[in-house]
Amino acid sequence: MSEFLFLGTGAADWRIEDKGEFFRRNSAALINRELMIDCGEHIFDFAESVNNSSLYNNVTDIIITHNHRDHICKDTVLKLAQQQKIRVGCDRNIMNKIGEHSNIEYNIFKPFEGVRMGNYSIMPILANHDVVINGDSCAYHYIIETSDGKTIFYGLDGAWFLRPSWEEMKKHMFDIMIFDCTVGDNDDWRLFEHNTISMLRTMIKEIKERNILKDNGRLIASHLAKTLHGSHEETELILNKIDVLTAYDGMKLEL
Numbered sequence: 190m191s192e193f194l195f196l197g198t199g200a201a202d203w204r205i206e207d208k209g210e211f212f213r214r215n216s217a218a219l220i221n222r223e224l225m226i227d228c229g230e231h232i233f234d235f236a237e238s239v240n241n242s243s244l245y246n247n248v249t250d251i252i253i254t255h256n257h258r259d260h261i262c263k264d265t266v267l268k269l270a271q272q273q274k275i276r277v278g279c280d281r282n283i284m285n286k287i288g289e290h291s292n293i294e295y296n297i298f299k300p301f302e303g304v305r306m307g308n309y310s311i312m313p314i315l316a317n318h319d320v321v322i323n324g325d326s327c328a329y330h331y332i333i334e335t336s337d338g339k340t341i342f343y344g345l346d347g348a349w350f351l352r353p354s355w356e357e358m359k360k361h362m363f364d365i366m367i368f369d370c371t372v373g374d375n376d377d378w379r380l381f382e383h384n385t386i387s388m389l390r391t392m393i394k395e396i397k398e399r400n401i402l403k404d405n406g407r408l409i410a411s412h413l414a415k416t417l418h419g420s421h422e423e424t425e426l427i428l429n430k431i432d433v434l435t436a437y438d439g440m441k442l443e444l
């Protein structure tokens with residue numbers, strides 16, 4: 190059995206200062222308490238909110254999707270590295286941003302080259318999202334395989350799948366697939382680097398037709414922008430119609 194925990198499910202427009210009754214932190218996730226996906230400045234606030242100061246004590250590996258401030262915070266990574274040794278999987282740009290540290294070992298990803306990190310196989314595929322930053326940075330989606338044979342697609346941030354990425358996705362059968370749903374039920378310029386609900390509707394139809402989701406597999410939308418969605422319940426109602434679950438901070442899935 191594997192566990193997938195959402196530490197944050199919001200886009201960059203959710204600010205900790207605006208915390209109200211319902212709140213989304215910047216997007217991040219934790220698999221089996223060992224493998225963290227993205228490491229922004231809100232993750233310790235999540236641990237506090239569930240009264241678990243030891244939540245990250247067993248984290249051995251962190252993989253970073255891309256170099257945007259809602260996904261990577263140097264101080265947060267260094268705070269974790271003060272307590273324990275960690276491997277960080279990322280591109281060279283992010284390694285340079287964090288810098289050398291005696292407790293950090295880097296694994297520099299190359300697109301479509303699978304690597305082993307701890308108990309996980311990681312396949313970084315290219316995301317359709319601000320792909321070039323300062324000339325040598327990538328935005329990645331990840332295909333992650335756990336040691337108990339579960340396959341996870343983590344697709345934040347990004348819009349339409351790039352063709353080579355889709356070709357790689359078709360080689361796998363997924364237990365869960367997590368999609369960017371930043372733009373909600375809107376037409377907004379951000380659809381050039383994020384998904385609207387109608388884009389998800391189209392892509393999910395194709396995913397189902399291609400049969401790349403296991404029988405009990407689940408589809409989940411995350412990275413929801415505060416300014417582009419109604420309430421959680423309103424988004425849930427719309428996404429339920431296309432068999433997509435709406436993620437929330439603290440949502441835990443057993444795979």
Ligand SMILES: [Zn+2]
Pocket residue numbers: 200201216257259260346412
């Ligand atoms: Zn983001």
Ligand SMILES: [Zn+2]
Pocket residue numbers: 255257318346
């Ligand atoms: Zn981004």
